[in-house]
Amino acid sequence: xxxxxxxxxxxxxxxxxxxxxxxxxxxxxxxxxxxxxxxxxxxxxxxxxxxxxxxxxxxxxxxxxxxxxxxxxxxxxxxxxxxxxxxxxxxxxxxxxxxxxxxxxxx
Amino acid sequence: xxxxxxxxxxxxxxxxxxxxxxxxxxxxxxxxxxxxxxxxxxxxxxxxxxxxxxxxxxxxxxxxxxxxxxxxxxxxxxxxxxxxxxxxxxxxxxxxxxxxxxxxxxxxxxxxxxxxxxxxxx
Numbered sequence: 167x168x169x170x171x172x173x174x175x176x177x178x179x180x181x182x183x184x185x186x187x188x189x190x191x192x193x194x195x196x197x198x199x200x201x202x203x204x205x206x207x208x209x210x211x212x213x214x215x216x217x218x219x220x221x222x223x224x225x226x227x228x229x230x231x232x233x234x235x236x237x238x239x240x241x242x243x244x245x246x247x248x249x250x251x252x253x254x255x256x257x258x259x260x261x262x263x264x265x266x267x268x269x270x271x272x273x
Numbered sequence: 274x275x276x277x278x279x280x281x282x283x284x285x286x287x288x289x290x291x292x293x294x295x296x297x298x299x300x301x302x303x304x305x306x307x308x309x310x311x312x313x314x315x316x317x318x319x320x321x322x323x324x325x326x327x328x329x330x331x332x333x334x335x336x337x338x339x340x341x342x343x344x345x346x347x348x349x350x351x352x353x354x355x356x357x358x359x360x361x362x363x364x365x366x367x368x369x370x371x372x373x374x375x376x377x378x379x380x381x382x383x384x385x386x387x388x389x390x391x392x393x394x395x
Contacts, residue, residue: 198379209368209385210318216378253318257380261334262308262320 168192168256172265178273185241187268189254194234198258201230201239204267205250213252214239244270275299277307277369277386284392290357293389295369302350303327306372308382309343309354311365323372324352359393366390 169192179185189199197217202210212221214230217237227242241248249272254265280294295307309321322333324343331343337356345352352369367389370382 196379200379200381202382209388210382211385212381212383215373215381215383216375219378221383255318255382257375260332264318264320266317 167261168195168259168263170254170256170263170265172252172254172268174268175266176269176271178271179244180273181244181246183244183273185244185248185270187239187252187270189232189237189239189265191235191237191256191258195256195258197233198256199230199232199237200255200257201228202253202255203248203250204253210253246272275371275384277371277384279367279369279386279389282390282392284394285359287360287393287395289359289393290355291359291391292353292355293367293369293391295352295354295386297350297352297371300371302345303347305374307343307345307352308370308372309341310368310370310382312368312388313362313365321354321367326352356391359391361393364391364393 171190173188199217201214204210213224213228218230229240231238251267251269253267276298278296283291285291303326306323306325308323311319324331326345340357342355369386371384373383374380
Protein backbone atom coordinates (compact mmCIF):
# COMPACT_ATOMS: atom_id res chain seq x y z
CA UNK A 167 0.00 0.00 0.00
CA UNK A 168 1.14 3.55 -0.67
CA UNK A 169 1.77 5.49 2.54
CA UNK A 170 1.08 9.22 2.71
CA UNK A 171 2.80 11.29 5.38
CA UNK A 172 1.51 14.77 6.10
CA UNK A 173 3.42 17.49 7.90
CA UNK A 174 2.89 19.08 10.21
CA UNK A 175 0.30 17.02 12.10
CA UNK A 176 -1.01 20.21 13.67
CA UNK A 177 -0.49 23.85 13.01
CA UNK A 178 -1.45 27.10 14.72
CA UNK A 179 -1.86 30.16 12.53
CA UNK A 180 -3.53 33.55 12.54
CA UNK A 181 -6.14 35.00 10.20
CA UNK A 182 -4.36 36.40 7.18
CA UNK A 183 -1.37 34.06 7.44
CA UNK A 184 -0.06 32.05 4.52
CA UNK A 185 -0.18 28.36 5.40
CA UNK A 186 1.49 25.40 3.70
CA UNK A 187 0.81 21.73 4.38
CA UNK A 188 2.91 19.02 2.80
CA UNK A 189 2.12 15.44 1.83
CA UNK A 190 4.81 12.92 0.94
CA UNK A 191 4.06 9.61 -0.76
CA UNK A 192 6.05 6.43 -0.17
CA UNK A 193 6.43 5.99 -3.95
CA UNK A 194 5.73 8.05 -7.02
CA UNK A 195 2.03 8.68 -7.59
CA UNK A 196 2.34 11.02 -10.58
CA UNK A 197 -0.31 13.73 -10.00
CA UNK A 198 -2.93 11.43 -8.48
CA UNK A 199 -3.18 13.37 -5.24
CA UNK A 200 -6.23 15.08 -3.81
CA UNK A 201 -6.84 17.35 -0.83
CA UNK A 202 -9.90 17.48 1.43
CA UNK A 203 -11.03 19.75 4.24
CA UNK A 204 -13.01 18.33 7.14
CA UNK A 205 -14.75 20.30 9.86
CA UNK A 206 -15.90 18.70 13.13
CA UNK A 207 -18.97 16.52 12.69
CA UNK A 208 -19.00 16.97 8.92
CA UNK A 209 -18.00 14.89 5.92
CA UNK A 210 -14.76 15.70 4.10
CA UNK A 211 -15.02 18.27 1.32
CA UNK A 212 -12.92 18.13 -1.85
CA UNK A 213 -10.63 21.15 -2.28
CA UNK A 214 -7.99 20.16 -4.84
CA UNK A 215 -7.94 17.25 -7.29
CA UNK A 216 -5.15 15.86 -9.43
CA UNK A 217 -2.58 17.77 -7.36
CA UNK A 218 -3.30 21.28 -8.59
CA UNK A 219 -6.86 21.64 -9.82
CA UNK A 220 -9.27 23.72 -7.76
CA UNK A 221 -12.64 22.08 -7.23
CA UNK A 222 -15.60 24.16 -8.35
CA UNK A 223 -16.85 26.47 -5.61
CA UNK A 224 -13.65 26.35 -3.58
CA UNK A 225 -12.12 29.79 -2.86
CA UNK A 226 -9.09 30.73 -4.92
CA UNK A 227 -6.95 31.22 -1.79
CA UNK A 228 -6.53 27.43 -1.83
CA UNK A 229 -3.94 26.00 -4.21
CA UNK A 230 -2.08 22.76 -4.68
CA UNK A 231 1.18 21.78 -6.29
CA UNK A 232 3.57 18.89 -6.71
CA UNK A 233 4.02 15.64 -8.53
CA UNK A 234 5.79 12.35 -7.98
CA UNK A 235 6.20 12.01 -4.23
CA UNK A 236 6.00 15.55 -2.83
CA UNK A 237 2.89 17.70 -2.73
CA UNK A 238 1.77 20.88 -1.02
CA UNK A 239 -1.51 22.54 -0.15
CA UNK A 240 -1.28 26.30 0.32
CA UNK A 241 -3.81 28.71 1.79
CA UNK A 242 -2.68 32.15 0.70
CA UNK A 243 -4.53 34.19 3.35
CA UNK A 244 -6.13 32.23 6.15
CA UNK A 245 -9.78 32.99 6.87
CA UNK A 246 -11.76 32.10 10.02
CA UNK A 247 -13.72 29.42 8.17
CA UNK A 248 -10.51 27.62 7.17
CA UNK A 249 -9.86 26.23 10.63
CA UNK A 250 -10.33 22.52 10.06
CA UNK A 251 -8.45 19.28 9.48
CA UNK A 252 -6.92 18.70 6.06
CA UNK A 253 -6.26 15.32 4.45
CA UNK A 254 -4.38 14.29 1.35
CA UNK A 255 -5.47 11.16 -0.54
CA UNK A 256 -3.86 9.18 -3.36
CA UNK A 257 -5.80 7.52 -6.15
CA UNK A 258 -2.78 6.18 -8.04
CA UNK A 259 -3.33 2.64 -6.85
CA UNK A 260 -5.76 0.56 -4.86
CA UNK A 261 -6.22 0.65 -1.95
CA UNK A 262 -6.89 4.36 -1.86
CA UNK A 263 -5.01 5.79 1.08
CA UNK A 264 -5.17 9.00 3.07
CA UNK A 265 -2.64 10.98 5.00
CA UNK A 266 -3.05 11.10 8.76
CA UNK A 267 -4.42 14.65 8.65
CA UNK A 268 -3.24 18.13 9.58
CA UNK A 269 -5.27 20.00 12.17
CA UNK A 270 -5.21 23.74 11.57
CA UNK A 271 -5.98 25.71 14.70
CA UNK A 272 -6.39 29.35 15.62
CA UNK A 273 -3.32 31.05 17.03
CA UNK B 274 -27.87 19.24 -6.94
CA UNK B 275 -25.72 16.13 -6.59
CA UNK B 276 -26.40 14.58 -3.22
CA UNK B 277 -25.78 11.38 -1.27
CA UNK B 278 -28.06 10.81 1.71
CA UNK B 279 -27.21 8.04 4.16
CA UNK B 280 -29.33 6.13 6.64
CA UNK B 281 -29.40 6.95 10.32
CA UNK B 282 -27.21 5.98 13.23
CA UNK B 283 -27.09 2.36 14.35
CA UNK B 284 -26.24 0.61 17.61
CA UNK B 285 -25.19 -3.03 17.29
CA UNK B 286 -23.90 -5.75 19.56
CA UNK B 287 -20.57 -7.45 18.96
CA UNK B 288 -20.90 -10.21 16.39
CA UNK B 289 -23.88 -8.64 14.66
CA UNK B 290 -24.06 -7.10 11.18
CA UNK B 291 -24.97 -3.61 10.06
CA UNK B 292 -26.24 -2.41 6.68
CA UNK B 293 -25.90 1.27 5.81
CA UNK B 294 -27.66 2.79 2.81
CA UNK B 295 -26.62 5.67 0.56
CA UNK B 296 -29.24 7.21 -1.71
CA UNK B 297 -28.01 9.20 -4.70
CA UNK B 298 -29.84 12.07 -6.36
CA UNK B 299 -29.10 14.81 -8.87
CA UNK B 300 -27.11 12.67 -11.30
CA UNK B 301 -27.21 9.36 -13.15
CA UNK B 302 -26.55 6.79 -10.41
CA UNK B 303 -24.97 4.22 -12.72
CA UNK B 304 -22.39 6.64 -14.12
CA UNK B 305 -20.10 6.95 -11.10
CA UNK B 306 -18.57 4.39 -8.76
CA UNK B 307 -19.56 4.58 -5.11
CA UNK B 308 -16.88 4.09 -2.46
CA UNK B 309 -17.12 3.62 1.29
CA UNK B 310 -14.74 5.25 3.77
CA UNK B 311 -14.84 5.06 7.54
CA UNK B 312 -13.52 7.25 10.33
CA UNK B 313 -13.03 6.15 13.90
CA UNK B 314 -13.75 9.05 16.26
CA UNK B 315 -10.77 11.35 16.46
CA UNK B 316 -8.84 9.42 13.84
CA UNK B 317 -8.20 9.54 10.11
CA UNK B 318 -10.00 8.29 7.03
CA UNK B 319 -9.89 4.63 6.00
CA UNK B 320 -10.99 3.34 2.61
CA UNK B 321 -13.13 0.20 2.69
CA UNK B 322 -14.17 -0.59 -0.86
CA UNK B 323 -15.88 0.42 -4.08
CA UNK B 324 -18.73 -0.59 -6.35
CA UNK B 325 -19.64 0.13 -9.94
CA UNK B 326 -23.43 0.65 -9.80
CA UNK B 327 -23.81 -0.19 -13.47
CA UNK B 328 -22.13 -3.60 -13.43
CA UNK B 329 -22.30 -4.36 -9.73
CA UNK B 330 -18.57 -5.07 -9.71
CA UNK B 331 -16.90 -4.50 -6.37
CA UNK B 332 -13.49 -4.32 -4.76
CA UNK B 333 -12.59 -4.32 -1.08
CA UNK B 334 -9.67 -3.34 1.09
CA UNK B 335 -7.80 -6.41 2.27
CA UNK B 336 -8.47 -5.46 5.88
CA UNK B 337 -12.21 -5.90 5.36
CA UNK B 338 -12.21 -8.81 2.91
CA UNK B 339 -14.75 -11.40 3.97
CA UNK B 340 -16.58 -9.00 6.30
CA UNK B 341 -17.79 -6.24 4.00
CA UNK B 342 -20.27 -6.43 1.14
CA UNK B 343 -21.25 -3.50 -1.08
CA UNK B 344 -24.43 -3.83 -3.14
CA UNK B 345 -26.91 -1.61 -4.93
CA UNK B 346 -30.51 -1.25 -6.03
CA UNK B 347 -30.52 0.72 -9.25
CA UNK B 348 -34.31 1.10 -9.26
CA UNK B 349 -34.05 3.39 -6.23
CA UNK B 350 -30.54 4.78 -6.85
CA UNK B 351 -29.24 3.38 -3.59
CA UNK B 352 -25.99 1.73 -2.58
CA UNK B 353 -25.50 -0.36 0.52
CA UNK B 354 -22.56 -1.33 2.69
CA UNK B 355 -22.93 -4.30 5.00
CA UNK B 356 -20.29 -5.07 7.61
CA UNK B 357 -20.52 -8.33 9.52
CA UNK B 358 -18.95 -9.85 12.64
CA UNK B 359 -18.86 -6.44 14.24
CA UNK B 360 -16.44 -5.69 17.05
CA UNK B 361 -15.94 -2.65 19.24
CA UNK B 362 -13.13 -1.42 16.98
CA UNK B 363 -15.69 -1.02 14.18
CA UNK B 364 -17.35 1.84 16.05
CA UNK B 365 -16.95 4.67 13.55
CA UNK B 366 -18.65 7.03 11.16
CA UNK B 367 -19.16 5.40 7.78
CA UNK B 368 -19.27 7.55 4.65
CA UNK B 369 -20.27 6.82 1.08
CA UNK B 370 -18.58 8.93 -1.57
CA UNK B 371 -18.98 9.40 -5.29
CA UNK B 372 -15.83 8.56 -7.24
CA UNK B 373 -15.08 10.90 -10.12
CA UNK B 374 -12.85 9.53 -12.84
CA UNK B 375 -10.30 12.01 -14.08
CA UNK B 376 -9.52 10.29 -17.39
CA UNK B 377 -5.83 9.74 -16.76
CA UNK B 378 -5.39 12.39 -14.08
CA UNK B 379 -6.43 10.05 -11.29
CA UNK B 380 -9.73 9.94 -9.52
CA UNK B 381 -11.27 11.74 -6.59
CA UNK B 382 -14.19 11.73 -4.19
CA UNK B 383 -16.22 14.73 -5.29
CA UNK B 384 -19.39 14.18 -3.26
CA UNK B 385 -19.80 12.61 0.18
CA UNK B 386 -22.76 11.41 2.18
CA UNK B 387 -23.34 13.01 5.56
CA UNK B 388 -22.00 9.97 7.40
CA UNK B 389 -23.60 7.25 9.52
CA UNK B 390 -22.42 6.57 13.06
CA UNK B 391 -22.26 2.88 13.85
CA UNK B 392 -21.72 2.07 17.50
CA UNK B 393 -20.75 -1.46 18.50
CA UNK B 394 -21.35 -2.10 22.18
CA UNK B 395 -22.52 -4.92 24.38
